[in-house]
Amino acid sequence: MDEVLQLLLKNNIEENIAKGLAKYAELLSEANKKANLTRITSPEDVVYKHLLDSLTAVPYLKNGIKVLDIGTGGGIPGIPLAVARPDLKITMLDATENKLKFVAGFAEELHTTAKVVWGRAEMLAHGEMRGAFDAVVSRAVAALPVLTEISAAFIKKGGLFIAYKGMNAAEEAKEAASAAKKCGFGPFRVIDAKVGEFEHKLVIAEKIAETAPSIPRTWAKIKSKPF
Known part of the structure; x- marks a missing residue:
């Protein structure tokens, strides 16, 4: 925890936020001994590939909005965002219930207001969660055409x-351009989000039209015939 904290402070993260993020790293490490939550385990990798990477979306999230993290896994990026931005109303969604039990514990122990929902995105998108969020964030879940459809x-x-x-974000964005249009998004923007020596990108699109009632399709159709 000390090494993680020092690296965060070195990267100009405010002390109170850095302490919360370091605590999360500690909780994640302990939980990872019981469940397969992450393959990223060294302090440096956790800081740059999990914590700081998660925070690259912060400038694009307006104050107080409702954010859905699809495929949160061990709580990435939802928990770091909740720690750094307590104003955000964050819901973390995953299809693996066991992982969410740990993530719910992280959220509570870190005194965040983030909550978890268990289920499949392509099914829940046809229920009460449809049109309920100001933003969707997602990392390491699916190819962009698929992710676009299940998120929209x-x-x-x-x-x-x-x-x-x-x-490969720019290439993925080109491949997903058709999906974006069909799902109600404007053009994708690919933004450099380099963290330390690690190259990362954010792919961002604005929702400019309502999504057709038939979208998202079933998982079988999404996988076999992506838009």
Whole structure:
């Protein structure tokens, strides 16, 4: 925890936020001994590839908005965002219930207001969560055309879709352009979000039209015939 804290402070993270993030790193490390929550374990990698990477979306999230983290896994990026931005109303969604039990514990122990929801995005998007969020964030979940489709219906018109991607982000954005249009998004913007020596990108699109009632399709159709 001390090494993580020092690295965060070195990267100009406010002390109170850095302490919360370091505590999360400690909790994640302990939980990872019981469940497969992350393969990133060294203090430096945790800081740059998990914590600081998660925070690259902060400038694009307006004060007090409702944010859905799809495929949160061990709480990335939802928990770091909740620690750094307590004004955000964050919901973390995952299809693996066991992981969410740990994540719910992290959220409570870190005194955040973030909550968890268990289920599949393509199914929940046809229920009461449809159109309920100002932004969707997601990291390491699916190829961009697939992620675009399962995310779109959750977002209000005027809201944002933010995908954390790697060096092939621009290519993925081109491949997903058709999906973006069909799902009600404007053009993708690919933004450099380099953290330390690690290359990362954010792919961002604004929701400019309502998503058709038939979207998202079933998982079988999404996987076999992506938009």
